[in-house]
Amino acid sequence: xxxxxxxxxxxxxxxxxxxxxxxxxxxxxxxxxxxxxxxxxxxxxxxxxxxxxxxxxxxxxxxxxxxxxxxxxxxxxxxxxxxxxxxxxxxxxxxxxxxxxxxxxxxxxxxxxxxxxxxxxxxxxxxxxxxxxxxxxxxxxxxxxxxxxxxxxxxxxxxxxxxxxxxxxxxxxxxxxxxxxxxxxxxxxxxxxxxxxxxxxxxxxxxxxxxxx
Amino acid sequence: xxxxxxxxxxxxxxxxxxxxxxxxxxxxxxxxxxxxxxxxxxxxxxxxxxxxxxxxxxxxxxxxxxxxxxxxxxxxxxxxxxxxxxxxxxxxxxxxxxxxxxxxxxxxxxxxxxxxxxxxxxxxxxxxxxxxxxxxxxxxxxxxxxxxxxxxxxxxxxxxxxxxxxxxxxxxxxxxxxxxxxxxxxxxxxx
Numbered sequence: 001x002x003x004x005x006x007x008x009x010x011x012x013x014x015x016x017x018x019x020x021x022x023x024x025x026x027x028x029x030x031x032x033x034x035x036x037x038x039x040x041x042x043x044x045x046x047x048x049x050x051x052x053x054x055x056x057x058x059x060x061x062x063x064x065x066x067x068x069x070x071x072x073x074x075x076x077x078x079x080x081x082x083x084x085x086x087x088x089x090x091x092x093x094x095x096x097x098x099x100x101x102x103x104x105x106x107x108x109x110x111x112x113x114x115x116x117x118x119x120x121x122x123x124x125x126x127x128x129x130x131x132x133x134x135x136x137x138x139x140x141x142x143x144x145x146x147x148x149x150x151x152x153x154x155x156x157x158x159x160x161x162x163x164x165x166x167x168x169x170x171x172x173x174x175x176x177x178x179x180x181x182x183x184x185x186x187x188x189x190x191x192x193x194x195x196x197x198x199x200x201x202x203x204x205x206x207x208x209x210x211x212x213x
Numbered sequence: 214x215x216x217x218x219x220x221x222x223x224x225x226x227x228x229x230x231x232x233x234x235x236x237x238x239x240x241x242x243x244x245x246x247x248x249x250x251x252x253x254x255x256x257x258x259x260x261x262x263x264x265x266x267x268x269x270x271x272x273x274x275x276x277x278x279x280x281x282x283x284x285x286x287x288x289x290x291x292x293x294x295x296x297x298x299x300x301x302x303x304x305x306x307x308x309x310x311x312x313x314x315x316x317x318x319x320x321x322x323x324x325x326x327x328x329x330x331x332x333x334x335x336x337x338x339x340x341x342x343x344x345x346x347x348x349x350x351x352x353x354x355x356x357x358x359x360x361x362x363x364x365x366x367x368x369x370x371x372x373x374x375x376x377x378x379x380x381x382x383x384x385x386x387x388x389x390x391x392x393x394x395x396x397x398x399x400x401x402x403x404x
Contacts, residue, residue: 024239024242024243024383025239026239027235027238027239027241027242028235028236028237028238028239028327028331029235031235031238032234032235032236071295071324072292072295075291075292075295075324075325076288076291076292079287079288079291079292080288082287083284083285083287083288086284086287087284102331102334102335102338105286105287105330105334106236106327106330106331106334108287108291108330109291109324109325109326109327109330110327111239111325114325184395187398188232188233188235188394188398189232189391189392189394189395189398190391191235191391191394192387192388192390192391192394193387193388193391193392194391195387196383196384196385196386196387196388196390196391197384197388199383199384199387200379200380200384203378203379203380203384204379207378207379
């Protein structure tokens with residue numbers, strides 16, 4: 001593999017290796033928190049923070065981490081940042097923290113983060129690891145926000161941007177007394193089906209590009 | 214006794230850990246291409262999840278709460294699970310080589326299986342006592358295994374069918390999982 005520039009390290013996370021589509025990792029939060037746009041971006045931002053911090057720290061510590069116990073060390077570093085996120089969110093965004101629930105502590109076992117630590121940060125310098133973490137993190141946030149928007153829009157006809165500040169809008173007006181349009185989408189099965197459909201759309205776009213090239 | 218039965222049925226069918234609570238989806242899609250890997254993964258998870266549930270409960274009850282260290286829950290639990298997985302691996306290798314052969318390659322993967330940590334945290338959140346924790350952890354693991362094995366059975370058939378190229382692999386897997394989740398949602402009518 002040729003040496004990449006920092007910009008390339010950053011942008012590869014946005015399309016070429018965008019999780020959870022290209023790297024089929026981190027599916028649990030993707031499916032669970034994308035009932036609304038808010039859950040999607042909230043989870044994305046929290047994950048990005050942990051990913052960037054752990055990537056930086058691991059790439060700094062890489063000369064002194066003994067290779068044999070590297071995975072427990074990585075997990076411990078990641079867990080530390082997850083606890084920081086957990087406490088900060090509980091203090092400043094209690095509503096969002098409650099709606100994400102058990103999935104905030106579960107960022108520890110999000111395989112995207114451990115995957116990047118193992119595959120990238122433990123082999124590359126600080127600058128490249130930061131760019132990689134930011135790129136993958138923003139790609140993940142985008143994917144979650146898009147999935148969350150589609151599900152919320154089709155399922156309830158509204159979009160919540162930030163419920164604590166009452167930011168949100170109703171896109172599709174509903175008749176009086178009716179609560180949802182297509183409830184399937186905000187229920188668990190809708191998450192699986194919608195993610196599958198999005199993956200299919202990505203595959204179709206890829207095929208078109210390959211044919212054009 | 215009725216309470217435990219309800220807990221079991223609810224954890225296996227109604228609140229299935231994979232299809233209703235979205236925990237442990239990475240191994241769900243990753244190890245479901247072949248029936249043999251799926252059963253191996255299901256057994257390894259059952260083993261570790263039951264033990265991890267019990268031990269994390271003890272850690273919470275007798276270490277974190279008395280010393281008011283609840284905010285360290287995430288770090289403590291993930292360390293306990295990682296150590297437990299290592300321990301199980303070593304013990305199995307020495308005492309039950311046949312079982313180790315069957316489960317060996319799945320054990321390291323379990324540390325990062327969010328279902329194990331997820332169930333441990335849910336046990337604490339729901340204020341279960343020791344017995345309920347054991348029952349809930351075991352039943353959740355059975356639910357995981359059930360969904361995984363059914364899913365692997367369906368996916369094995371996919372090899373024989375003609376499918377559009379863009380749907381092959383994960384895309385069709387996810388849509389199948391969606392249909393399965395829909396079926397499991399039907400169990401909500403049980404209560």
